[in-house]
Amino acid sequence: MVTNMGRKLIENHNECPITHSMNIIGNKWTSIIVYVLANRKLRFGELAIRIDKISRKVLSNQLKEMELRGIVNRESYAETPPRVEYSLTKKGEDLLPILNQLCAWSKNIDLEAVDEKDFTVS
């Protein structure tokens, strides 16, 4: 059985900085996970509850990738039932003020228009 969990990257030979950034946070969940981990350490299950629309599978994959990139820290305790705690690294914390600005930016963008329209063409 073979499972691949590495996200496929956008080729970026000329090292475009925004493409590089998107190779790190250009997906639905990474930023949300960072935001929820702000100022606290959370167990896997707590994260799954707080980010209630994420699936455990995707949460697990994202956390692995984020750990690999040095955005989150994973501490595993040899207990039963298992306990695994996730927290932000310095790098992860450094992302927070940027995410807060993003939140402010998006405040008056309305998504209802898209939500209600059906976007069908015949």
Next chain:
Amino acid sequence: MVTNMGRKLIENHNECPITHSMNIIGNKWTSIIVYVLANRKLRFGELAIRIDKISRKVLSNQLKEMELRGIVNRESYAETPPRVEYSLTKKGEDLLPILNQLCAWSKNIDLEAVDEKDFTVS
């Protein structure tokens, strides 16, 4: 024939601001398009060339969505061959400084580790 182009949104009833933000820019290309449109107006084909890994199909879909959300402006000229120019709105421009911070943040994150590892388990 029916084509749906509306992106599916993360449900966000408690109006989590970061979830809202991710419903707008939580994908591979939106931020890259904004970044490339900084300080200039570009035609569809020019965008496709400058963002060379994006497909015309996805570029087209993204631009529609971004126009709908008020991030880009689309100007179409009745010429042959057609000319369509895209530029940032105020809202789009407001995103730029945030993207620049993101670029700075991501500068010393190395993706090679993920690239080279195979992530296979048996």
Next chain:
DNA sequence: TTAATTAGTTACAAAAAGTAACTATTATTA
């Protein structure tokens, strides 16, 4: 002996993104 607890994993399904060929319109070229 059975249920409860927790951090994942697994096989499968749906959605998003990628590919290559195609369309319509008019001007230019052969």
Next chain:
DNA sequence: TAATAATAGTTACTTTTTGTAACTAATTAA
């Protein structure tokens, strides 16, 4: 006259990413 070029998309199809629901292992408590 007919074929070619140019441009902004679209189309049918394939691959990748994300989502769903059920499952596992290990130990404690009932």
